[in-house]
Amino acid sequence: MQTLLELAIGYALVCVLVAMAFCAVRLLIGPSAHDRVLALDTLWMCGMLLALVLGIRFGTQVYFEAAILIALVGFVSTIAMAKFLMRGELIE
């Protein structure tokens, strides 16, 4: 059963990495700027989930704190970029 858990963790790592690659492709080829912002937001979320899966893999709680920091910074940066796209400036 532990082998099954290790296989599942490997599958989850590969899936999240492929998802990050898809987001990176959309970030590079995105036709408009809001496509790129959306792809970057999804890339932040996939990075957070990758940190979570790595935390399960190595069995430490350190990755949890990395995940919560990535979630916070990703939210703030996405809001800042979307507001910049809408208004052309951040602080009015």
Added chain:
Amino acid sequence: MKGIESIPAWAALPVALLLVLGASIILTGALGLLRLPTFYQRMHGPAITITLGAGCLLLASMLYFTVEQSRLVIHELIIAIFLLLTAPVVAMTIMRAAVYRDLRARKHDAGATAGNVYVIPEEPDDSAPGRRS
């Protein structure tokens, strides 16, 4: 802190199932972000990644650490509540920016005018701040 070897079989099975399910959902959402044709359809891909995929992985992490450390470890709930609070805010902010930019750039085929909720103004408004067409 004993590692994977200390997890009993009755806990390893649901953790593995939740991991596989969450990872597949995450991959589906990212594939939707990559493959869907227009921006307003592409908005729906990451929503499933953030809610269902992240929910499954956070549940798996909670279950794993609860069994591994033999105590209740539920501080992944912080991330879950934060994600559930901020995902609609992010989606609405990006979507409002996209609608605003599409209307201002006068793209008639971008989908921003679907349902006749927003109309493209008759003449371009040059006085709008940050205008780029």
